[in-house]
Amino acid sequence: MESEYELLLLENQVCFPTYAVANKILRRYQPLLKELDLTYTQYITMMVLWEKETVNEKDLVNALYLKANTLTDLLGKLKRKGYVDILKDEKDRRNIIISLTDEGRKLKDRAVDVPKTLIAERWLTDEEVEIFKKLLYKLLKGDWGK
Secondary structure, three states: OOOHHHHHOHHHOOHHHHHHHHHHHHHHHHHHHHOOOOOHHHHHHHHHHHHHOEEEHHHHHHHHOOOHHHHHHHHHHHHHOOOEEEEEOOOOOOOEEEEEOHHHHHHHHHHOHHHHHHHHOOOOOHHHHHHHHHHHHHHHHOOOOO
16 A cells, blocks of 8 residues: 555656746746747737737736736836837726737747747657647646635
8 A cells, every 4th residue: 555655755746747847848938038038928928919919908817827916017018128008998997908019019020930949849749739738728727726
């Protein structure tokens, strides 16, 4: 019979390899994003904006699984870089609208090299990537007793 302490072995954890792989991936992104003068969180924010052009702050918080105050600081930095405009909705002043500027749109042309570079490294097969993404999104969408 297994000891209950085996539950504490690092090799028996799901959280540890998840954490370690996330860190490893983020470290791989750093030099690529440095060329764009973006952090990873700024990069994924820009990805949402490149897809949607304009989005409200609440939808952005939900899409990125970020806290509102984290996003507020991040958006301020992107605004100072000239990539986004931040406006209050005239119909509801509590609603913040974020939209891409022309500079933000131009950045997309340079940013497309980031995923191209990582895809070329072939860490996993195409099939493994699809399975991995499905599992990750299943976990993201799950109810974790919030």
